[in-house]
Amino acid sequence: MTTSLFRIEHIKSDDTGEIQTVDAYGHANETLEGIIRTQPHGFTSNPPVGSHGIGLALRGIRTLAVALGLEHPDKRIKNLKPGQTAVYDDQGNSSQYLGTDGIKHDSGQNPHQIKGKTLVLAATGGSASLQGGDGEKTYIGGDGKTGTYAAVMTEDGPSQIVFARIS
Structure with missing residues (x-):
């Protein structure tokens, strides 16, 4: 039995249950539905449609696929130095942890509440x-x-x- 990795494109998500699931395009003309999207403890997100990630087919069975990553190329904060971290959304809001350059919180044109x-x-x-x-x-x-x-x-x-x- 083999496990295969492949590129996916996010087309829909369900964030109402205990585990987030997504629908995604896989190989040509392939649509995967209800696949589990893994997320680290303490951080959760719901990626915008069009985000790209990696599909992992357990034991090579496409119906046992899980989604890894999922990041939208137009929304991602770029040019971080090694060791720096950013948390962001699809509206331009972000918290950036920039090492010796400090911490930056930016809500752009949106309200900011603390x-x-x-x-x-x-x-x-x-x-x-x-x-x-x-x-x-x-x-x-x-x-x-x-x-x-x-x-x-x-x-x-x-x-x-x-x-x-x-x-």
Whole structure:
């Protein structure tokens, strides 16, 4: 009995069960349905249609295939240095772990939320900054819609764009 590896193209997935399954194109005119997609512990994704990966036919039986990988060539973050890691989605959101270059979180034009019972931002030997959009107001302590806010005092007087919640 042999095991064979072959290239697959993702066409559909089912992420509702305990194990994600995918439908994929295999060899010419071959469609594989309901094959198991393996994923590492602590990380899960649902690849966009058109992603490519490796099919593994256990004992050479195509109906016992599993999908390995599945990465969309147009969505993949490129040019990482050895040892660097990126987690990303199909909308351009990413968290990149760049070794000595630090950590970069990017939500592009999408909302970015960080939640927790307590949040601590600490600069250990530099400065910390909070930036709103170009000339847009930045609110500290709330969403800027509920509660009462006051302009933050600066060396030059009250800020025109930074406000802190006071109630």
